[in-house]
Amino acid sequence: MAVQHTDQRSAWPRVGGIVLLLTALLSVIMIAFAWPATRAGVHDIPLAVAGPPQATGAVVEQLNAKRAGAFDVTVVADTAAAEKLIKDREVYGAIDLSSGHPQVIIASAASPAVAQALQQIAQGLGQQPGEAPAVRDLVPLPADDPRGAGLAAGALPLVLGGIIAAGLLTNLVAGIGRRVVGALVFAITGGLALVAILQYWLGSLEGDYWTNSSVVALSISATALTLLGLEALFGVAGLGAGGAVMMLLGNPLSGLTSAPEMLPSGWGLLGQYLPPGAAGSLLRSTAFFDGGGATPHLLVLAGWAVLGLLLVGAASLRPRGRRDAGATATEGERLVAA
Known part of the structure; x- marks a missing residue:
C-alpha cells in the first residue's frame, strides 16, 4: 500500500513574518541597552x-x-x-x-x-x-576595584538570578507553594554566593558581608516572586512579559554603570523603581555608606516582593477549574514550543 507523505514545511509568508518579528525584537533589545548609554550625560x-x-x-x-x-x-x-x-x-x-x-x-x-x-x-x-x-x-572605591567594574558588571547577574529562578522553578517544580519556597531559598543561597564573589574574590564591595548578601537576596526574591506570580496568573505570557520588563528596562535603566541622574531625563528615576536599579543603589548604600540613603530602595524591593506574593495569592484563590484550565493551557504552550 502506498504511503502518503504530508508536506510539513511552513509557508513562506509565515517564515517572513517570523523574520520580521525577530528583527523587531533585536531592535528593541539594541535600543533598550544602547540608548541609555549613548544618551547619558551630566544633568541635575x-x-x-x-x-x-x-x-x-x-x-x-x-x-x-x-x-x-x-x-x-x-x-x-x-x-x-x-x-x-x-x-x-x-x-x-x-x-x-x-x-x-x-x-x-x-x-x-x-x-x-x-x-x-x-x-x-x-x-x-x-x-x-x-x-x-x-x-x-571622601568615600573611595576599594583598592582592588578602583573603577567599580565589578559592581557595574553585577547588574546583569542580579536580573538574571530572579528570571532564571522563576523560569526553572516554573518548569521543574510542581505546586506554586513549593516554587515560592524554592525561590526564597535560592535567593538566600544566590545572595551569599554572589556577594562572596564580589566582596572576597574580586574585592568590589566593602561593608558587612551578611548585610550585602541580604540586599542581593532581597533583589533576587523581588524579581523571582513577581515573575512566579505573573506566571501563576497569566501563564507563560505573564512570565515572558515580566522577564522582558526586568531585562529590557530594569537592567539598562539601573544606573549601575553611571548614575540614575546621568540617564535620559525621567528614565533614570523609572529605573530606581524597578528591582535592578533599587538593588544596585541599595547595595552601594550598604557596602560604602553605612546604609545612608538606603530606605527608599529597600521599600521598593520589599514592595516588589510583596507584590509577587500577592499575585501568587490571587492565583491560588481562583476557582480550581480555572486554575486547572490555565495549567493545561500553559502545558500546551510548552509542548507546542517544544
Whole structure:
C-alpha cells in the first residue's frame, strides 16, 4: 500500500513574518541597552556647595553659566554639613569653599562617572590658568576595584538570578507553594554566593558581608516572586512579559554603570523603581555608606516582593477549574514550543 507523505514545511509568508518579528525584537533589545548609554550625560546631579554666602553665590553662578542644568545645587555652611550630605547619599559630591582653600569633595563609591565629572569641574574653578582646587575622595572605591567594574558588571547577574529562578522553578517544580519556597531559598543561597564573589574574590564591595548578601537576596526574591506570580496568573505570557520588563528596562535603566541622574531625563528615576536599579543603589548604600540613603530602595524591593506574593495569592484563590484550565493551557504552550 502506498504511503502518503504530508508536506510539513511552513509557508513562506509565515517564515517572513517570523523574520520580521525577530528583527523587531533585536531592535528593541539594541535600543533598550544602547540608548541609555549613548544618551547619558551630566544633568541635575545633586551637588553641595559649602562656604560663606558671597563665595558660594559666585560659584553657583559660575556653574549655571558654564554647565546650565548640569547640577542640582544645595548650599551649606561648612565642610561638615557637605560631608554629611555625601554620606547620607543626598548629594554626589561638594565644592568646599569654607576653609579658605577651595577643594572638591567626591565620592567615587557613589558613582565613578560622576566623580570623574566633578574632577573635570574642579579644573575649571581655578583662579589662575593651570590652577585647580584640591580633590578629596571622601568615600573611595576599594583598592582592588578602583573603577567599580565589578559592581557595574553585577547588574546583569542580579536580573538574571530572579528570571532564571522563576523560569526553572516554573518548569521543574510542581505546586506554586513549593516554587515560592524554592525561590526564597535560592535567593538566600544566590545572595551569599554572589556577594562572596564580589566582596572576597574580586574585592568590589566593602561593608558587612551578611548585610550585602541580604540586599542581593532581597533583589533576587523581588524579581523571582513577581515573575512566579505573573506566571501563576497569566501563564507563560505573564512570565515572558515580566522577564522582558526586568531585562529590557530594569537592567539598562539601573544606573549601575553611571548614575540614575546621568540617564535620559525621567528614565533614570523609572529605573530606581524597578528591582535592578533599587538593588544596585541599595547595595552601594550598604557596602560604602553605612546604609545612608538606603530606605527608599529597600521599600521598593520589599514592595516588589510583596507584590509577587500577592499575585501568587490571587492565583491560588481562583476557582480550581480555572486554575486547572490555565495549567493545561500553559502545558500546551510548552509542548507546542517544544
